Amino acid sequence: MTNPLAxxxxxxxxxxxxxxxxxxxxxxxxxxxxxxxNVVINYRNKAARAEKLATGLREKGVExxxxxxxxxxxxxxxxxxxEVKAQYGQLDVLVLNASGGMEGGMAExxxxxxxxxxxxxxxxxxxxxxxxxxxxxFVTSHQAHFIHTTPTMPEYEPVALSKRAGEDxxxxxxxxxxxxxxxxxxxxxxxxxxxxxxxxxxxxxxGAISERRESAxxxxxxxxxxxxxxxxxxxxxxxxxxxxxxxxxxFAPVAK
Numbered sequence: 309m310t311n312p313l314a315x316x317x318x319x320x321x322x323x324x325x326x327x328x329x330x331x332x333x334x335x336x337x338x339x340x341x342x343x344x345x346n347v348v349i350n351y352r353n354k355a356a357r358a359e360k361l362a363t364g365l366r367e368k369g370v371e372x373x374x375x376x377x378x379x380x381x382x383x384x385x386x387x388x389x390x391e392v393k394a395q396y397g398q399l400d401v402l403v404l405n406a407s408g409g410m411e412g413g414m415a416e417x418x419x420x421x422x423x424x425x426x427x428x429x430x431x432x433x434x435x436x437x438x439x440x441x442x443x444x445x446f447v448t449s450h451q452a453h454f455i456h457t458t459p460t461m462p463e464y465e466p467v468a469l470s471k472r473a474g475e476d477x478x479x480x481x482x483x484x485x486x487x488x489x490x491x492x493x494x495x496x497x498x499x500x501x502x503x504x505x506x507x508x509x510x511x512x513x514x515g516a517i518s519e520r521r522e523s524a525x526x527x528x529x530x531x532x533x534x535x536x537x538x539x540x541x542x543x544x545x546x547x548x549x550x551x552x553x554x555x556x557x558x559f560a561p562v563a564k
Contacts, residue, residue, distance in 0.1 A: 309335075309531035311342045312539050319344035322396040323541070326350045326379060326430060327406025329358035332447070332500065335534030336403060338365065340541070346371040348392055350406070352378055371395070379406055379426035380418070389433040399437040401541045403445045404430060404478075409467035419467050424474035431481065440489030445540050446478050450559055453496040453550075457560035463513050482549065495540045498554030501529045528554055 323340045327333040329351035337347050338361070347365060351358040355376055362372035373395050377388040392399065404427050409419025431444060438444075451460040452471035460468050475494060485492050499520050510517050521527045528536070536553045545551075 309535060311339050312535040313339055313343035313542065315343065317343040317542065318400075321345045321400040322348075322392075322398060323401040323403070324348035324350065324392060324399055324434065325403040325405050327352070328403075329354040329361060332530055332534045332537065333403075333405045334361055335531050336405065336537045337361070339534060339538040340401070341365040341368050341370045341372065343538075344370060345401070346373075346396060348373045348375060348388075348396075350379075350388065351376050352406075379430060380421045382429055385426075385429050385433050389437065393437055397437070398439055398442075399434055400439075400442045401445065402431070402434045402438065402442075403447065403537060403541065405447045405537070407447070407467075407471060409470055419470040420473065423467065423470035424477055427474040428477055428481075431478065435488075435490075438488075438490055442489075443491040443493065443541055444478075444485065445537060446475060446492070446494050447537055448472075448475055448494060448496050450496050450498050450552075450554065450556055453494070454556075454559040454562055457562055458558070461513055479549070491545055492549055493540050493545045494550045495537050496550060496552050496556075497528060497533050497536070498556075499527055500533045501527050523558060525555060 318340055323345045325333050325337045328337045328349045337349055341347050347370065349358045349362050349372060358374045362374045365372040373391065375388045375391050377384045379385060407423050409423060427446065448471050451464055452468040453475065455468040455472045482492050499517060501517065533553060536551065540551045
């Protein structure tokens with residue numbers, strides 16, 4: 309996948325992508341680094357993978373800070389932002405990419421803690437480092453974005469509801485962000501082939517991915533979707549603060 313950003317486009321900028329040791333987060337971080345940005349690679353339990361990614365990105369001539377943090381733990385988040393402040397001083401782009409809720413062995417309220425509460429905590433922790441002209445990008449799915457108007461698979465519904473709750477809570481912050489000159493955009497994508505969520509859905513509901521692919525006509529892969537997330541950090545923002553990636557014709561509109 310060709311980097312959608314131009315070489316040097318983000319030179320001197322500092323970017324943090326949550327959940328960026330693998331998958332969409334890792335590819336998005338790579339696009340930013342290739343465009344000249346200094347990056348923060350955040351992980352929960354994939355330290356070796358995060359360090360390997362950072363080593364490769366530093367070879368591109370940028371700084372790459374690796375920080376392990378549990379986003380559901382306020383103290384852990386605070387420690388991460390203290391490291392970012394010490395290393396970079398400020399943040400120009402915050403990408404709220406990390407999410408979950410389908411993992412086994414988690415508490416019943418884990419999805420809501422991660423997909424709503426942790427997103428707000430990350431924003432609050434990052435705001436002191438963000439200046440006028442910076443941008444916050446929240447990554448979600450069509451199945452979550454449209455959950456109040458279009459039902460989704462039962463296996464994914466708790467996650468979808470929690471992610472929509474996170475989106476709604478973040479949208480309530482838009483006026484305050486606007487006053488500070490900070491932009492906010494939601495990136496909503498269809499099912500992404502090759503992600504952990506898609507794998508777990510397929511395991512619990514065999515055929516779900518192929519059925520959605522047939523219905524939508526195309527599903528983006530990890531690299532393609534990451535390119536859209538990267539572009540969301542630099543391109544003009546739509547009036548409704550939402551960037552749709554993939555077909556949405558099968559989803560009922562959400563009231564503004």
